Amino acid sequence: MELHVVGGFLGSGKTTAIIGAAKYLMAHGKRVGVVTNDQGRYLVDTAFFRSEAVPTVEVTGGCFCCNYNDLDAQLAQLERVAQPDVIFAESVGSCADIIATVVKPLLAMRRPDLGPPASFTVFTDVRLLRRRLLGLPMPFADNVVYVFDKQIEEAGLLVVNKQDLLPAGIGPELLDLVKDRFPGKRVRFQDSLSEEGVVGWVEALVSGAGVAPVEVLDIDYARYGAGEATLAWLDERFVFSVPEGMGRMAVNRFLEALLDALHREALAIGHLKFLIQAGAVEQKVSFPTLVPEDDWRSGVPDLPGTEVSLIVNARVEAEAGNLQILVTEAALTAAEEAGGTIDVVNVAAFHPGFPNPTYRMR
Ligand SMILES: Nc1nc2c(ncn2[C@@H]2O[C@H](COP(=O)(O)OP(=O)(O)OP(=O)(O)O)[C@@H](O)[C@H]2O)c(=O)[nH]1
Numbered sequence: 001m002e003l004h005v006v007g008g009f010l011g012s013g014k015t016t017a018i019i020g021a022a023k024y025l026m027a028h029g030k031r032v033g034v035v036t037n038d039q040g041r042y043l044v045d046t047a048f049f050r051s052e053a054v055p056t057v058e059v060t061g062g063c064f065c066c067n068y069n070d071l072d073a074q075l076a077q078l079e080r081v082a083q084p085d086v087i088f089a090e091s092v093g094s095c096a097d098i099i100a101t102v103v104k105p106l107l108a109m110r111r112p113d114l115g116p117p118a119s120f121t122v123f124t125d126v127r128l129l130r131r132r133l134l135g136l137p138m139p140f141a142d143n144v145v146y147v148f149d150k151q152i153e154e155a156g157l158l159v160v161n162k163q164d165l166l167p168a169g170i171g172p173e174l175l176d177l178v179k180d181r182f183p184g185k186r187v188r189f190q191d192s193l194s195e196e197g198v199v200g201w202v203e204a205l206v207s208g209a210g211v212a213p214v215e216v217l218d219i220d221y222a223r224y225g226a227g228e229a230t231l232a233w234l235d236e237r238f239v240f241s242v243p244e245g246m247g248r249m250a251v252n253r254f255l256e257a258l259l260d261a262l263h264r265e266a267l268a269i270g271h272l273k274f275l276i277q278a279g280a281v282e283q284k285v286s287f288p289t290l291v292p293e294d295d296w297r298s299g300v301p302d303l304p305g306t307e308v309s310l311i312v313n314a315r316v317e318a319e320a321g322n323l324q325i326l327v328t329e330a331a332l333t334a335a336e337e338a339g340g341t342i343d344v345v346n347v348a349a350f351h352p353g354f355p356n357p358t359y360r361m362r
């Protein structure tokens with residue numbers, strides 16, 4: 001059984017690439033399983049993988065490293081239910097030190113079921129990486145940028161993702177910058193929305209290009225912990241009850257009001273993810289750090305019926321209580337404007353605790 005651990009900053013494209021890779025491998029007769037992971041209880045990514053018919057288990061309530069025994073139990077469960085040939089494990093987008101706390105313990109304690117070779121890919125958004133390498137201001141607090149840097153440093157294979165969003169002609173210059181900054185690192189530029197990009201990644205993994213490094217990251221846990229905590233987590237599930245035909249309008253107004261509020265208060269977005277469901281329609285809508293202008297509207301489909309349920313996962317540089325207020329206010333505004341109501345099923349907002357790995361192996 002092959003294990004591919006996938007890390008990298010919030011919204012860098014991990015889930016997108018894993019879905020593409022899983023579909024490709026499944027179409028070629030492989031059994032694939034996924035383990036998702038995040039700070040809260042109700043994960044958009046898990047729902048999304050399952051809606052794409054990829055067997056998925058999850059580690060909730062904290063990162064893999066601090067919940068290693070749960071990760072181990074979930075892997076065993078995945079083996080029982082799906083007997084996967086290939087497993088992708090996607091770590092929390094603010095998590096680092098994964099070689100020492102996840103990959104090494106897994107290889108040491110779960111042989112002979114798992115690899116080697118096990119791979120460790122780190123994804124990064126090409127636009128954020130470019131800013132960082134050029135020394136331009138980053139949209140996050142220093143300790144968050146520290147985590148961003150440390151994730152990249154740790155990569156077995158660095159995927160510089162969303163290359164389709166890079167202005168034409170800049171790629172070669174950026175590749176030189178990456179090579180200068182990270183000598184010897186295996187790097188690939190990728191568009192994970194294209195089949196070519198994803199297949200290239202799978203081929204790189206099969207060829208061993210992503211093999212997990214043996215060297216453990218040198219990381220200052222005080223700064224890492226501060227970076228993690230700076231990004232508040234919120235997960236919320238609620239249902240809009242609206243007059244027939246008003247579902248899409250309610251969702252659009254909710255997203256618009258929330259984006260406006262975050263912008264007004266100058267709160268940096270790590271990643272905002274929404275799973276929208278009405279009748280048989282299910283759609284993920286996503287706002288990473290560098291939010292597209294207005295084209296997100298086309299991602300919200302027509303929503304049949306009078307009930308629309310949403311799962312919201314938000315990671316924002318904000319005070320957690322304030323983030324919860326902003327999300328709730330946006331939902332109330334949208335419900336009112338659509339002539340409906342909302343029913344909040346679950347909400348949790350908090351600052352992740354200090355990372356305290358179950359194991360740390362050198
Ligand atoms: N243009 C472009 N967009 C991409 C690419 N890969 C991912 N995206 C978009 O980036 C957003 C975030 O993608 P995800 O795959 O959810 O990112 P993630 O790293 O799993 O995010 P977290 O799990 O929250 O850390 C989505 O809107 C994707 O459609 C790419 O190669 N090009």
Ligand SMILES: [Mg+2]
Nearest residue numbers: 014015045090
């Ligand atoms: Mg994801």
